[in-house]
Amino acid sequence: MAIRRREFLKILGIGVVTGVVSSFGGVLIGRGKDILKEIKSSPSKVRWAMAIDTKQFITEEDFKKVIEACHKAHNVPQIPDPVREVKWIWVDTFERAFPTLEHEFISEEVKKRKFLLLCNHCDNPPCVRVCPVRATFKREDGVVVQDLHRCIGCKFCIAACPFGSRNYNFYPPKEFLKEVNPDYPARTIGVVEKCILCYQRLDEGKLPYCVEASEGKMYFGNLNDPNSSVRKVIAESIVIVRKPELQTKPMVFYIL
Amino acid sequence: MYNTGKVIFFIILLILFFTIPMWINFGRLEAIPQPELPKEEKKCVESKEYMRAYHMKLLDEWRKKAVREGVHIYVASDGEKYTISLQRTCMKCHTDKEKFCIRCHNTTLAHLDCWECHISPEEVKKWQ
């Protein structure tokens, strides 16, 4: 009697383990293709890119118009705590935007220029590589999207981003909204948000809010289309990107 | 079995305890949640029966489509097209979440966290 029970338990145990492992494995293999689609950039017809003409951004108002267009439309909170700000697009100095380019004797005018910084929607994004749940993933057209329904708030992506484009919600964001856009959601505490290149507007054939508000100072278009404005302006001007040595292949170009 | 009497007594007590929600509301009509439907609109994205049973699946499918697949138009079973958006489509008609969504969800104790992020129409009033 005792031997039969032990045999039974052994077989049951092996059966359960096999069942769990094979179903898990089956799910993994089946989902594997989907997962690959979400993390790799694949050659496709459209690759969105942006080129910012930094010489044209002169007054504070120039920057403010662009930033407010984005932040107001997306209900981005205004956090008073200076080290815990939430900013999808912001202004920064040359020294902070391009720290390794800094040199004593380069043009004073360039050194004093201010730069618009945002998520670079890199072609080789480290943030996408590290997200454990693919809350941040790369679309085929190059946009690095943030899925707030899935973010678990582990902040690995913020550690991975070499550009400081990502924001963790340290405070309840709704408490710090001065006005609200009723057509767009806000976020909650404990999730990461960032510029999403207005992918919904792109899908509807419109330009991102920042590009629209810049009144021509920012170029945006399909990098794969040789006739697009962004392709032409990149070919004809001196452009730099942030931290090229890390080879994340950013898609935001700065026209010096 | 030892202490048969006590064991059976307490098993019955346990069953009665776990079935409290069923027999305590027996025959009480007030216990049935009455969500308030929108007054003007008579047609939802899908039929009432479908929505009652599958609205959570529909919403899950919607958010996957809109955020992860870049599909922003939903074609309903009757062929009509809707924009996939909680705030711009669903809440355009179901404007009061307390009187509609929360009524049933409170009764079933299915906690909703949609509005931790999403903004409901009455919430918008706070900023106006």
Add this chain to the structure above:
Amino acid sequence: MFEYALQGKPRYWIWLGFLVLLILIGVYYWNLEHQIGAGRVVGLHRDLTWGLHIGQLCFFVGAAAGAVMIVLPYYFHNYKEFGKITVLAEFFAVGMVVIAMLSVFVIMGQPWRVFYVLFYPTPNSIIFYDLVVLSVYLILNLICGWVVLHAEYKGVKYPSWLKPIIYLAILWAPLIHIVTAFLLQGLPGREYWLTAIMAARFLATAFSAGPALLLVLALLTKKITGFDVGAKAIDTIAKIVIYAFIINMLLFGFELFTAFYSGIHSHQAPYLYLFFGYEGHTEYVSLMWASMILAAIALILLIPTATRRNEVTLTLGCLSLIISVWIEKGLILMIGGFTPNVFHTITPYTPTFPEFMVAVGVWSVGFTVVTILWKVAISVYQAKEKGVFIKSS
């Protein structure tokens, strides 16, 4: 066998009660973060998003893997002197892995979404592997320790099906801190971490601080319960600890060489900030030097055989080592990775009191597990020593 955990002298219950109190305080502060927002409770900010708690993950994952330095010689090389401490080492590993896993859980902004890591497996993300590897290690050690102990309790040899599981647990142990090191060393923007030697240093600190902590606990247990794991065992573990620590300090020296000889300023900046201060910020200078001084004390006390054999100096040396490694892995490692930030400026970080209390709560959970499991193990061994055998029916 578990009934041993439910019987004990008053000091056992007072100790457990104290730990539970610390756990409750930790839970209170952890919950506070989710009620009013992390910005009002913790010291983390936009430029530094992994601080004290992920540091604890790095330290305790090493402590957990350190148990393999006892288990491996016993099973692979039949080192009989480790007979009494092997089960204790495996139970110690269980407690330490619990601390490591909880440390990650408490930093999550949406903790109730934690199972998404399993619902949406992502083979390219190291966190996914970390969760799998740590969970499996926990289960393996629990099984190995419990079954071997149970066999002792019954007075028989452990069943043969356990052997492959034991071997798997031994091979699995280095995996847990290699994967944790991979969390850090694959990030392109963090120069302090972007080094192949990170995994090697994790191994070295694990095999020094882990067994050292185990050793201190074993000596403490001897004082409290009279259970002696054996002078030879203690001596061998001390030797393992000091060799691993020497290798660790060497590896640290190698890192310093690469940073400073290469002349790349952004590689040097974290070290300059930690050791001397940078751009006026000197927050961690004293702590960094304290860690170095404690490391020197540990080397001075543990290298000479005389001081290593003396229990007092051995304990002091091990405690110095543990605190030195804890400062370096548990806090400095995180700070160095994020400071200077991606804009090459300094935004200082200090763990807040609530953050610290949550960490204390997490430690208490781990030590509760260790206390209970060790109570069972030591009771079984002491019963055997007294000649009280359970007849297998």
